[in-house]
Amino acid sequence: MTEQSKITRDDAVAAKDGASLFERASGAFGFDALTSASVPQNLPEVEKRVRKEAPKRDFAPQPDAPIQPSAAHSVPRAPAEQAVRIDGWQKQAIDREQLKESGLIIPEAGVTGLLEEFRIVKRELLADARAGKTAKSRRIQVCSPHPSEGKTYCALNLAIALAAERDLEVLLVDADVVKPKIAQRLGLDVELGLMDALADPQIQPEKLVIETDIDNLFVLPAGTQTARAAEYLASVRTGEVLERLTLGAPKRIVIFDTPPALAASAAAELASYVGQSVLVARADETSRAALEDAQQLLSACSDIKLLLNAVQFSPSGRQFGAYGEQEE
Numbered sequence: 001m002t003e004q005s006k007i008t009r010d011d012a013v014a015a016k017d018g019a020s021l022f023e024r025a026s027g028a029f030g031f032d033a034l035t036s037a038s039v040p041q042n043l044p045e046v047e048k049r050v051r052k053e054a055p056k057r058d059f060a061p062q063p064d065a066p067i068q069p070s071a072a073h074s075v076p077r078a079p080a081e082q083a084v085r086i087d088g089w090q091k092q093a094i095d096r097e098q099l100k101e102s103g104l105i106i107p108e109a110g111v112t113g114l115l116e117e118f119r120i121v122k123r124e125l126l127a128d129a130r131a132g133k134t135a136k137s138r139r140i141q142v143c144s145p146h147p148s149e150g151k152t153y154c155a156l157n158l159a160i161a162l163a164a165e166r167d168l169e170v171l172l173v174d175a176d177v178v179k180p181k182i183a184q185r186l187g188l189d190v191e192l193g194l195m196d197a198l199a200d201p202q203i204q205p206e207k208l209v210i211e212t213d214i215d216n217l218f219v220l221p222a223g224t225q226t227a228r229a230a231e232y233l234a235s236v237r238t239g240e241v242l243e244r245l246t247l248g249a250p251k252r253i254v255i256f257d258t259p260p261a262l263a264a265s266a267a268a269e270l271a272s273y274v275g276q277s278v279l280v281a282r283a284d285e286t287s288r289a290a291l292e293d294a295q296q297l298l299s300a301c302s303d304i305k306l307l308l309n310a311v312q313f314s315p316s317g318r319q320f321g322a323y324g325e326q327e328e
Contacts, residue, residue, distance in 0.1 A: 090209075090210055090211065091210070091211040091212070091213070092188050092189065092210050092211075092212060092213070093212070093213045094186045094187060094188070094212050094213060094214055094217075095186065095187025096108070097187075098185065098186065098187040099185075099186070102153075102156075102185050103153070104153070104156050104157055104160065104185070105118065105157050105160045105161060107160060107163075107164065107214050107215075114157065115161060118157045118158055118160075118161040119161060121158060121161070121307065122158060122161050122162050122165075124305070125140055125158075125162075125276060125278070125305075126162070126165075126253075128275070128276055128303060129253060129275065129276065132275050134275065135243065135246035135247070136246075136273070136274065136275045137275035137276070138246055138250075138252065138253050138254060138275065139242065139246065139254045139256065139273060139274040139275055139276075140158075140253065140254070140255050140256065140274060140275070140276045140277075140278060141175075141256045141258055141267065141270055141271065141274040141276070141277045141278065141298075141301065142154055142155035142158065142255060142256065142257055142258065142277075142278045142280065143258045143259075143260065143261050143267045143277060143278070143279055143280065143294070143298065144260050144261070144279065144280040144281070144282075144286070144294070145260060145261055145262045145279070145281070145286055145290035145291060145293065145294040146260050146262055146263065146286070146290060147179075147260050147263060148282075149260070149280055149281065149282040149285065149286055149309065150280050150282055150309040150310060151257065151258075151260070151280045152176070152181045152182065152185065152257050153309075154278070154280050154307060154309060155172065155182075155255055155256075155257035156172070156182065156185055156186070156257075158255060158278075159172040159217060159255045160214065160217065162253055162255070163214055163215060163216040163217035164216075165216070167251055168216055168251050168252070168253055169216050169218065169249065169251055169252040169253070170216055170217050170218065170252075170253050170254075170255065171209065171218045171219070171220060171245060171252060171253070171254045171255070172217065172218070172219050172220070172255045172257070173194060173219075173220045173245070173254060173255065173256045173257070174193065174194065174219070174220065174221050174222040174257055175194060175222065175256040175257060175258045175259075175266060175270060176222060176257050176258055176259045176266070177194065177195050177222045177223070177225060177226075177229040177259070177266060178225075178229070178259050178263075178264050178266070179259070180193075180221065180222035180225075181257075182219060182221065182222070182257055183219070183221050183222075186212070186219065188210055188212075188219060188221070190210065190221035191221075192208050192221070192223050192224065193208055193220055193221030193222050193223025193224070194208075194220055194221070194222055194223045194241070195222060195223035195224050195225070195226055195229060195232065196208065196223040196224050197223070197241050198232040198233065198235070198237050198238060198241060199224075199226070199232060201237060201240075204244070205220065205241045205244055205245060206244060206245065208220060208221070208223070220245070229266060230264075230265045230266060230269060233265075233266055233269035233270060234269050238269070238270075238273065239273065242254075242273050256270060256274065258270055260294075261279075261293075261294035261297045261298060262290060262293055262294055262297070267294075267297065267298060268297040268298060268300070271297075271298045271299070271300040271301040272300035272301065274301055275301070275302075275303060276301070276303045276304075276305065277298050277301040277303065277304045277305065278305050278307050279291065279294055279295065279298065279304055279305065279306050279307065280307050280309050281306060281307065281308055281309065282309050282310050283308055283309065283310050283311045283312065284310075284312075285310075291306070
């Protein structure tokens with residue numbers, strides 16, 4: 001089954017112990033819920049930033065929210081009245097045919113089995129994000145140990161499902177700066193993005209964000225590719241950029257699609273800036289050893305959840321999405 005497969009639960013286990021979706025996924029690999037390992041020390045800092053020409057697009061003015069550089073990853077929070085707003089971001093339409101071809105959720109298509117599956121996923125993530133009551137708790141990283149395990153597919157569907165919430169803004173950030181796919185999957189025309197904002201402190205990241213025609217869904221592209229991506233992500237500037245994206249916006253959820261943890265270092269660098277990490281495992285392919293290695297690399301994040309993707313059958317025969325189509 002391809003990565004467009006549904007994400008399903010092990011209902012036999014669910015009936016037995018009432019475990020959560022993520023706990024059942026963890027159980028499928030024969031070990032307890034992932035816990036944090038020791039935080040890597042002495043991550044490299046960028047000594048000199050590369051300045052690029054400021055973007056030439058004519059964006060609507062944004063209220064400036066001054067941020068003071070900090071030697072730590074935490075950045076002082078500005079007063080609520082200085083919140084970075086989304087008004088005036090450029091707007092583009094998402095290609096619905098592209099969504100269909102990629103097997104993604106189509107907002108106007110009504111209730112489907114795929115949508116119901118991701119509704120279950122988003123509920124647990126939202127509960128923990130709201131319980132944390134911090135900007136960091138509202139940043140969620142989606143990753144996988146290896147390529148082709150469905151992490152971009154899951155990040156896209158999760159973002160679309162979250163955008164359906166009436167009281168949320170969802171910002172999907174393509175942090176896979178090695179092989180960015182978000183814009184292509186959505187049919188968006190992009191130029192600058194995350195890496196450009198990290199490379200040039202004069203660029204305000206919120207002005208590079210694309211507002212989509214899906215209500216409450218916004219996208220920050222990966223931006224200009226560079227061989228120094230890992231160094232930029234390890235710099236203090238990353239904390240400043242991410243702080244601007246959640247500054248004074250308690251109803252904004254930020255989803256990061258990062259490179260595979262065992263293939264590139266970007267996921268490990270971003271782990272300390274997010275409140276939750278979703279580690280995608282592909283059924284019958286991802287090994288326990290790979291998951292444990294990936295968990296070690298993401299250990300700077302204190303809350304790592306396991307999501308089992310591309311399960312080919314459900315022991316109970318459960319099929320979401322059929323109820324509304326049946327007559328009583």
